[in-house]
Amino acid sequence: xxxxxxxxxxxxxxxSVTMCSVTEEGAVVFETLNQVEPLELKCRKCLIEDxxxxxxxxxxxxxxxxxxxxxxxxxxxxxxxxxxxxxxRVLVCVSGSQSSVSLLHMIxxxxxxxxxxxxxxDPVVLYIDESVLHNYPHDQKDKIKELFEKYxxxxxxxxxxxxVYSDNCLNEExxxxxxxxxxxxxxxxxSDLTLKEDMLMKLRKYAITKLAELLKCTxxxxxxxxxxxxxxxxxxxxxxxxxxxxxxxxxxxxxxxGDKTSLVTIRPMRNLSAKEISYYALFNNLDxxxxxxxxxxxxxxxxxxxxxxxxxxxxxxxFPSTVSTIFRTGEKISEKTSAxxxxxxxxxxxxxxxxxxxxxxxxxxSKYVSLMGIKALELSLKDxxxxxxxxxxxxxxxxxxxxxxxxIIEGLCYACxxxxxxxxxxxxxxxxxxxxxxERLQFKRMEEQIKDFLL
Amino acid sequence: xxxxxxxxxGKNAVLKRPKxxxxxxxxxxxxxxxxxxxxxxxxxxxxxKGDVVAIAASGxxxxxxxxxxxxxxxxxxxxxLKLVLLSIDEGITGYRDDSLKTVQExxxxxxxxxKILSYEELYGWSMDKIVxxxxxxxxxxxxxxxxxxxxxxxxxLLNVNCIATGHNADDIAETVLMNILRGDxxxxxxxxxxxxxxxxxxxxxxxxxxxxxxxxxMYAYFKKLNYFSTECIFAPNAYRGYARTFLKDLExxxxxxxxxxxxxxxxxxxKKNIKLPDIGVCTKCGFVSSQDIxxxxxxxxxxxxxxxxxxxxxxxxxxxxLASLPDPKLLHF
Numbered sequence: 001x002x003x004x005x006x007x008x009x010x011x012x013x014x015x016s017v018t019m020c021s022v023t024e025e026g027a028v029v030f031e032t033l034n035q036v037e038p039l040e041l042k043c044r045k046c047l048i049e050d051x052x053x054x055x056x057x058x059x060x061x062x063x064x065x066x067x068x069x070x071x072x073x074x075x076x077x078x079x080x081x082x083x084x085x086x087x088x089r090v091l092v093c094v095s096g097s098q099s100s101v102s103l104l105h106m107i108x109x110x111x112x113x114x115x116x117x118x119x120x121x122d123p124v125v126l127y128i129d130e131s132v133l134h135n136y137p138h139d140q141k142d143k144i145k146e147l148f149e150k151y152x153x154x155x156x157x158x159x160x161x162x163x164v165y166s167d168n169c170l171n172e173e174x175x176x177x178x179x180x181x182x183x184x185x186x187x188x189x190x191s192d193l194t195l196k197e198d199m200l201m202k203l204r205k206y207a208i209t210k211l212a213e214l215l216k217c218t219x220x221x222x223x224x225x226x227x228x229x230x231x232x233x234x235x236x237x238x239x240x241x242x243x244x245x246x247x248x249x250x251x252x253x254x255x256x257x258g259d260k261t262s263l264v265t266i267r268p269m270r271n272l273s274a275k276e277i278s279y280y281a282l283f284n285n286l287d288x289x290x291x292x293x294x295x296x297x298x299x300x301x302x303x304x305x306x307x308x309x310x311x312x313x314x315x316x317x318x319f320p321s322t323v324s325t326i327f328r329t330g331e332k333i334s335e336k337t338s339a340x341x342x343x344x345x346x347x348x349x350x351x352x353x354x355x356x357x358x359x360x361x362x363x364x365x366s367k368y369v370s371l372m373g374i375k376a377l378e379l380s381l382k383d384x385x386x387x388x389x390x391x392x393x394x395x396x397x398x399x400x401x402x403x404x405x406x407x408i409i410e411g412l413c414y415a416c417x418x419x420x421x422x423x424x425x426x427x428x429x430x431x432x433x434x435x436x437x438x439e440r441l442q443f444k445r446m447e448e449q450i451k452d453f454l455l
Numbered sequence: 456x457x458x459x460x461x462x463x464x465g466k467n468a469v470l471k472r473p474k475x476x477x478x479x480x481x482x483x484x485x486x487x488x489x490x491x492x493x494x495x496x497x498x499x500x501x502x503x504k505g506d507v508v509a510i511a512a513s514g515x516x517x518x519x520x521x522x523x524x525x526x527x528x529x530x531x532x533x534x535x536l537k538l539v540l541l542s543i544d545e546g547i548t549g550y551r552d553d554s555l556k557t558v559q560e561x562x563x564x565x566x567x568x569x570k571i572l573s574y575e576e577l578y579g580w581s582m583d584k585i586v587x588x589x590x591x592x593x594x595x596x597x598x599x600x601x602x603x604x605x606x607x608x609x610x611x612l613l614n615v616n617c618i619a620t621g622h623n624a625d626d627i628a629e630t631v632l633m634n635i636l637r638g639d640x641x642x643x644x645x646x647x648x649x650x651x652x653x654x655x656x657x658x659x660x661x662x663x664x665x666x667x668x669x670x671x672x673m674y675a676y677f678k679k680l681n682y683f684s685t686e687c688i689f690a691p692n693a694y695r696g697y698a699r700t701f702l703k704d705l706e707x708x709x710x711x712x713x714x715x716x717x718x719x720x721x722x723x724x725x726k727k728n729i730k731l732p733d734i735g736v737c738t739k740c741g742f743v744s745s746q747d748i749x750x751x752x753x754x755x756x757x758x759x760x761x762x763x764x765x766x767x768x769x770x771x772x773x774x775x776x777l778a779s780l781p782d783p784k785l786l787h788f
Contacts (some may be wrong), residue, residue, distance in 0.1 A: 126490070166565055194709060237635065238705050238712055242719025311701045315636070325638040332640045334726040351722050357649055359498035359718040362665035363711070368488050370475050373483035408547025414718055418711075 045069070050157055053279050056320070063283050070272060070280045074106050078268040084219055086120045091217040093208055095290030096128050096144065098281045099269055103223040105286055124215050125155040132161055132180045133187065133200075134292035144257050144289060156215065163207035164430050182428040187294070189424040193303035196294045198239060199419050202346045206430065207408060209347075220265045224249075225276040227312075229267070230326035235308040240415045244348035245333045273323070343413035344436045345420070345429075350413050360414065411437045415422055462487075470677075473669035473710060481546055488674050491529050492662055499649040501660045502536055506616040509541040509657075511606055512561065512569075514554030517621030519682040520671050521663055525619065526565050538565075539613055543605045544573035545598055546581025547688060554683035572609040574601055578751075580758055586689055589763040594689050596767055597758075600750045604742055610657045622661040625668040625702060628716040634699045641731045647720035653743050655736060667713060690711060748774075 043062035049397030061069065084090060092107060094100040110119035127144050129163045130136075141157065146157040159180035162169035186203075190196045212220050224232070229249040236248055250267070269277065281288065295303055300310040315322045341350035354360050405426060409417050420426070426434065446455075456466040460480040468478035472487070479487060495501075502508060510525060512518040522540065529536050535735060542558050545551050555571065562569040575581045586594050610618050627647060634643040644650060650660045663671065677681055705712040725731070736742065737749035743749070750766060757765025 043695070192709075234632075234635065237631065237719040237723075238716055240715035240718045242716075243724070245723065301704070301708070304705055304712065305699070307704045307708060311697070311704070315697060322636065326635060329635050329638045329640060329643070332726050332729045333723050349722075351718070354721075355498075357495065358721055359665065361498065361715045362495065363714050365494050366472075366475050366487070366491055366665075367477075369487040370472055370477040370479055370483070371461055371463075371493075373460070373479070374486050375462070379488050403771035414722075 024195055048097055052283075055275070066279060067283055070276050071106055071109065073271050073276075074103075074268055075110070077271050078266070080266075081266055083264055083266060084121045088121045088219055089215070089217040090121045090123050090219040090221055091208070091212045091215060092123045092125045093220065093222045094125055095142075095223070096127070096140075096291040097223065098286070098288040099225050099228070099274075099277050101147075101225040101286045101288050102170070102277050102280050102284075103221065103269055104151065105280075105284055107221075108153065111153075123153055123218070123221075124217055125151070125153050126208070126211060126215075127155070127157045128160050128163060128204070128211075129157055130160045130292075131417070132183060133294075134296070136292070140289060156211070158207075158211060160204075160207060163211055164203055169211070185425075185428045186423065190419070190422055192422060193294060193298060194239070194305065195419050195422055197303060197305050198415065200293055202416070202419075203430075205346070206433075209263060210432075218263060220263065222265060222267055223269050224267050225269050225272050225274050226327050227323050229270055229330065230323045231309050231312050233303070233326055233330040234312060235305045238304050238308060240418075241413075242333075243351060244413070244415075245330055247348055249327075249330050258317065270327075300370070341411075343416050344408075344411045344433050344440070345416040346413060348413050348416075350411075407441055408437050411440050462758055465545065470673060472569055473673070474667045474714075476710065481482075484673070484677070488666070489524055489527060489531075489669060492524050492666060495649070495665055496528065496534075496662055499660070499664075501619075501650060501662060502534055504535040505537075507539065507614065509539050509570075509610050509613055509615040509618045510567075511618055511620045512540040512542050512558045513621070514542070514557035514561075514682075514683040515621070516671055516675050516682045516684065517623055517626075517663060517668075519557065519680050520675050521619060521621045522561055522756055523678070523680060524674075525662065526567070538567050540567050540569040541609045541613060541614065541615075541618070542569065542571045542605065543602050543609065543750070544575075545602065546574050546583050547578075548583055548595045549686060550688045553685070557681060557683040560681060568611055572605055572612075574587075574605065577601075577605055577608060578755055580755070582689070585758065588758060589599050591689060593767050598689075600754055600766075604749075604751045607656050607742065615657060618657055618659045619662055620659055621663055623663045623666050623671055624713050624717060625706075627664055627720070628662070628713045629695065629698050629702050631716050633695060633721040634703065636694075636698065639645045640725050640729060643723065644725055645719070647717060653734065655741075655743050665714070665717070735775060 011182055042060065043051050044060055045065035046062060049062035049064060051064050052063045053061045055061065078084065088409070090198075092104060094104050104125060108118060110117070111123075113119075124147055127148070128142055131140070132320060145157060151353060152384060156170065158169055159176060159179075161183040162173060162176055165179040165182060166172070166175065183203075186449050196446065206221060208222075212218075212299065218277055227454065233245055233249050236242065238244055241248070249270075259419055264389055270282075279288075295306050300306045312322060342348065351360065409420055412420060423429075458478045460466050460468045460483050461477040462479060462483040464480060464483055465707075466480040466482070469481050470484060471478050472484070496651070510518060510522050512522060522538070525536070525538055528534065529538060540558060540562055542555060544555060558569065558571075561567070573581070582594070582598055585597050589597065606618060630646045631643065634640075634646060649664050650658055652658045674680075702713065702716075705716075709715075732745040734743060734745055735747075737744040737752055738747050739752040740749065742749055742751070746753075748756075753766035755766075757763050
C-alpha cells in the first residue's frame with residue numbers, strides 16, 4: 001500500500017466505470033497530478049511530515065495527522081447529536097462497504113481509548129446476509145465473521161429473508177428456504193429496476209428496525225457518507241419522496257415523536273466525504289467486502305437512482321461544491337410537524353389531506369380524463385368511483401384480491417404506492433405490514449360506525 | 456390493427472399521451488388537455504370573475520398554447536375574464552424581434568389587446584447593448600432579473616389583476632431540482648406555488664403547472680398553432696441545461712417523474728429554525744426586494760457606471776464595491 005504519495009491524487013469517485021463491486025462508495029480512480037502547480041509538500045497540520053493526502057485539491061495532510069482528523073469529524077458528529085447515552089445498546093449496521101468497515105473500525109478504536117475519550121455505549125454489530133439476492137463469493141460470510149471475531153464485539157449475522165419474515169430470526173433458521181422464496185418472489189415480480197431498488201431499501205430498513213427491537217437496541221448507526229446521502233436526497237425527490245427527506249438522510253431520525261426510549265437512527269459518517277473514508281480505510285488497512293444491490297453493474301440509463309448518481313458525479317467535476325450544497329439543502333428540509341399518518345411500508349410521512357390543487361390530484365385527474373374523454377365533463381371524479389364500486393359488487397375472487405390491494409394502497413405513501421401497484425401478489429409482503437394495514441382498516445370502520453356520536 | 460382511443464369514443468387513437476401513456480384520438484386529446492387546465496384553474500382558484508388577466512406572451516410554444524387555451528376555456532366555461540397579452544422586448548436582434556411577430560399574429564387571431572414593453576424604454580439598455588458591454592458570459596443574469604421587473608411594470612400599466620405565465624410542469628420540476636442544487640431553500644418552497652403573491656406586486660399564476668411540455672408541443676402540433684421555437688442567440692443558461700438534461704433522462708425512465716418531483720416540492724417543508732431572507736422594498740425603485748437595493752437597480756447601476764460586473768455574484772460584495780466608489784449618492788435612474 002505504498003503507492004500513495006503526494007503526486008498521486010485521488011481525483012474523483014466516478015462509480016461503476018472501473019470497478020463494479022464498489023458502486024456505493026464510488027470506485028476510486030487514481031490519476032497522476034501533473035506538476036504544473038507545485039503543492040506544499042509538508043502536512044499543513046504538523047508542518048514536519050511529508051504529505052500523503054491532498055484534500056479539495058489543496059490541503060495536504062500526512063498520514064499521522066489525517067487519521068485523527070477524520071476520526072475527530074466522526075466523533076464530533078456523534079457528540080453533537082447528544083443522542084447516545086452511557087451503556088446504551090447501539091446496533092451498528094455493517095454492509096461490508098468501505099464506509100461501514102471504517103465505521104466499525106472507528107467505533108472499535110473509540111472503545112479502546114483512554115478513559116476521557118472513550119466511547120461508552122454498548123455496540124451490537126449487525127451484518128445482514130443478502131446472498132440470496134446477489135451473487136456473493138461463498139466464503140464472504142465467513143470472512144465477515146472472521147472480521148467481527150477479530151474486533152471482539154458482540155455481533156449478529158442474520159439472513160435477510162429471515163429478518164424480514166421470521167419473528168424468531170435470531171435463533172432459528174427453520175423455514176429459511178420458504179422465506180428466501182418469498183423474498184425472491186417480491187423482487188422478481190418488480191421488473192422496473194428503480195422500484196426494485198426502492199423496495200430493497202425499504203425492506204432493508206424494515207429488517208434493521210425489526211432486528212434492533214429484537215436485540216433490545218435503542219439506537220441504530222448506519223455508515224452513509226455525504227456523497228451517498230446527497231445522491232439519495234436527489235433520487236428521493238425524483239421518486240416523490242421529498243417529504244421523507246429528513247427520514248432518509250437526517251443525522252438522527254426518531255421514529256416515534258418525542259419519546260426518549262424510542263428507536264433513533266444515527267448517521268455519524270454523514271459529514272465525511274467518500275474520499276476521506278477511502279483514505280481512512282487505506283491507512284488503516286481495512287478491507288471492504290462485496291456488497292451489492294440491484295443496481296450493481298447495471299447501466300446508468302436503467303434506473304432513476306443510477307441516473308441521479310451519474311448526474312451528481314458529473315456535476316461534481318465542474319462544480320466541486322455540488323455534493324455539499326445538495327447535502328446542506330437536505331439538512332434544511334424537515335418533515336411536516338402536523339403529520340398524523342405514516343406509511344405502512346416505509347414508515348415515512350403520509351401525504352394526506354392534499355389540497356385539490358396538487359400534483360397528486362392532478363395526476364388522478366389526468367388518468368380519469370384520458371379514460372373518459374368528453375364524458376369527463378358530465379361526470380365528476382366521485383361519480384366514477386361510485387360507478388366502479390357498484391361494478392365491483394360481485395363475488396369473484398379476483399375482485400377481492402384487487403380490493404385488498406386498493407385498501408393497502410390507501411395506507412401507503414405516494415412513492416410506495418408505485419411499488420405496490422407493480423407487485424403481482426401481496427402474499428409475499430411481511431405479515432406485519434399486512435396486519436398493520438388490517439388494524440388500520442378495522443379502526444377506520446369502527447370510526448365510521450360511531451362517527452355521528454363522537455363529540 | 457389500429458389502436459382504439461382509450462376514452463372509448465370508437466375512433467382510432469393517433470397519439471400516446473406522454474403523461475399517462477393512454478392512447479387517444481385527436482378530439483379526445485384536446486378535451487383531456489383543455490379539461491386538465493380547466494381543473495387546474497378551478498381547483499387552484501386562479502381567477503375571479505371579472506378579472507383582467509395579462510398573459511405573459513413571448514411567442515414561444517408555452518405562451519401561445521396558454522393564450523389559445525385560456526381563450527377557449529374563458530368562452531366555454533364563462534370565466535368572464537378580460538384577457539390581454541403582455542410582451543417584453545429584451546432587444547435581442549435575430550431572436551426577440553422575430554418572436555414578437557408571432558405575438559402580433561396571436562393578437563390578431565385571438566383578438567386580444569397587446570402591450571409590448573422594451574428594456575430600452577424601461578432601463579435605457581437593450582440586451583444587445585448589454586451583451587456588447589458584459590460579454591457573452593453572465594448576460595442571462597441581466598435578462599432574467601430585468602424581465603421579472605419588466606413584467607410587473609407592464610402589468611401595472613395595464614392595470615390587471617393577475618399575470619398568467621406559461622410555466623409548464625417540466626419547468627417547475629426543473630426549478631425544484633435547480634433550487635436543491637443551488638441550496639436556495641426560500642425559492643425551493645416558493646417555486647411550486649401555483650399562485651405567487653408578494654406584497655406590492657401583482658399576483659402571478661401558472662395555469663400550465665401540471666401540463667407536460669411534450670403535450671404542449673403535441674397540442675400545438677395538432678392544432679397547427681404558429682409559434683416561435685428558436686433558442687436565444689446569446690449563450691443559453693448552462694447550469695439550467697444540466698438540470699434540464701437530467702430531468703429528460705428521468706422522464707425517459709419514468710414519465711411520472713416530472714409529477715413526482717413536483718409532488719416532492721409540494722410536500723417538502725423547511726425546518727422552522729432556518730432563517731429565510733426578509734422581503735422588503737428596494738430603496739431606489741420601490742420594487743420588492745430582499746436587499747436594500749434590488750438586483751435590477753444594482754445591475755443597472757453597474758451598467759451606467761461602466762462596471763458591468765458589479766451586480767453579478769453576491770450582493771454583499773456589490774455593496775462593498777459600491778461603497779468604495781466615489782460619491783455613491785450619484786445614482787442615475
